[in-house]
Amino acid sequence: MSSVKIELRKDQTDKIHTICDSFGNQEGELINVLHKSQETFGYLPAEVQELIAEKLEISAAKVYGVVTFYSFFSMTPKGEFPISICTGTACYVRGAETVLNEFKKQLEMEVGETRTDGKFSLSCLRCVGACGLAPVVQVGDKTYGRVAPDDVKGIIEEYLPAGL
Amino acid sequence: MNLVKLTIDGKKVEVPAGTTIYKAAKELGIDIPILCYMDLKDLNIENKPGGCRICSVEVEGRKNLAPSCSTDVAEGMEVRTNTMRVINARRTVMELIISDHPKDCLSCAKSGSCDLQDMAIRLGIREIPGQEYAEMSTYRLDTSPSIIRDLDKCIMCRRCETMCNDFQTVGALHAVNRGFQAVVAPAFEMNLEHSPCTYCGQCVAVCPTGALTEVDHTGKVIAALNDPSKTVVVQTAPAVRAALGEEFGMKAGTLVTGKMVTALRQLGFDYVFDTDFAADLTIMEEGAELLGRLTRFLEGDKDVKLPILTSCCPGWVNFFEYNFPEMKEIPSTARSPQQMFGSIAKSYFAEKIEIDRKDMVVVSIMPCLAKKYECQREEFMVDGNPDVDISISTRELAHLIKQANLDLVRMDEEDFDKPMGESSGAGVIFGVTGGVIEAATRTAYEIYTGKSLEKVDFEQLRGVDGIRSASVDFDGQEINIGIAHGLRNARKLLEEIKEGKSHYHAIEIMACPGGCIGGGGQPLHHGDASILKARTKAIYEEDRNKPIRKSHENPYIKKLYEEFLGEPLSEKAHELLHTHYFDKRKKIFQV
Incomplete structure (x- = not known):
């Protein structure tokens, strides 16, 4: 199983119910419901999926099937500072992979993971429309351009002044 | 048009x-x-x-x-x-599918009845170009009490998913992940044991490869038969005799009761008994329960739970324990015939032949995979010793007979042993949809009205529709009966009860298409309804040919009550023949 059992608070279950209701509890709206829920919670833990399944009267297996099919949906919570490395064509040919490897090395984590302290999560994305700045890295809403492997340590330290 | x-x-x-x-x-x-x-x-x-x-x-x-x-x-x-283009494309597709498929056909449980194997033969596949470079996906093996999932052999046809969701509305299985990692799995990729799976086995019945198979217990049976310290008792469910012959090339619907008994005796079972005997016993208990609830209802008791639901089908029991736990007081508390048999064999019969229950091994031959799970339920054990030790399917019995070099087709016909091999026609029809409730009606009618039935065949209860309803006139009192087979249909009747819209006094439910004759442990019918119809016909034929047609007239049942149980619903009967149900919803998805 890919997530640890969590207990949902009353306001959280209410929120999911409201989202499902806003889509008329229609089975065909599953993807929209999942989008909204992920927007609210940052990720889609098993308990949220079970609740959605119950509300839309479909099996939890089906909900999980959709969540695991689309890479946009995530079952792991994003870190406080989500790091995304663009691996679109332009960034890739200008060395995004070496930048990515440096992040993995410095943070000691793999793509798709969230550090146990909850500070950072690491993901790849395709093209943010800033190819002139390639390779591009985003941390939360902030964008870094022309990033070289040597810059990585400095970027991380901006968010953790005390060091790792 | x-x-x-x-x-x-x-x-x-x-x-x-x-x-x-x-x-x-x-x-x-x-x-x-x-x-x-x-x-x-x-x-x-x-x-x-x-x-x-x-x-x-x-x-x-x-x-x-x-x-x-x-x-x-x-x-x-x-x-x-x-055309050449089509044939080449077809071969390429096949080669790609097989390139990511284990090549252990010789020892695969599905060997000989595998659609993938058949297709490789049909397309004349003789080599898999590039196999040495091909990546093989792999996934952990999942073993449950009834079903094994070996997803390395899954070709993502998603037939199992269709049966589990559309036909049964169980929702245990769905395609998850994507690309090379795609598999059919329960939610959150839990094992079947931690999913809503009922073990009905309809997924196994349609799987084209060895990805979904039953847990094979034939080895355990052989070991028990060769253990001189054990007395091995076998019981055979009604639906088995109407289908076993198909595994030996006989026409669907050929009754092989006598041949099967001989084969079992030659395999070395010490006592060859019939689950139908226990079906008669079920009717005594369930019938008494139905009449009790009905009488209280007619006397104006508002607390009485109606309709009463049958409880013989373990797939169905699993289904309501998970999906309708708030209604767990409604089904009859009567154990299934398999479990009643085990309980009586290891008490009454063990006493009779003067052996300890621990020295007795009870084997059941069932058309069902959920029975493997049922006999492992803790409520059906005494000090850790199960009432039924091993449950094997019709298909597994066929394997045993073939291994022992026995020719079922040419076998002589012998009779079941006494006392637990004697049964009425009512016990036989437990194997088809509508049969349990017809058997119950035959007995309940006579006990309720005190009159003898002129015609024991209740044609209005028979048929193939997924949901049927009929009224039976109990001497001026109309009894409304509902029947469902397939859990999708059962769900509809359950929803009606939940909404307070149900007008039935009694409902019979079986999880599989056509009832047990279409069970997950039967020879594969490949969706051919004419096979199910032929099996149904055979069951009614066996019923017609029985000298005794009503459960309460079975002399060995009468004797069992006189010598041992007292009367239906007695304290002893409750202890040995009844059970209770659990709310399983909480247990799901928790490891």
């Missing part, structure tokens, strides 16, 4: 608009190969994900090949099913 004219392989055909190319070709006698496609038309179930592309054909004017199972015909269409 709007008709469409087209040509397939140069032959003209006219079919209704909306027909697929695959079906139109069938009209012409052209058998396009299929793998993921499944059409159980009599059950109203069709699986056509268009995923495997084995059924690809060439359509004039269309650039790419078309999957014939999911492409509709069009006016003037010209289809070729056997």
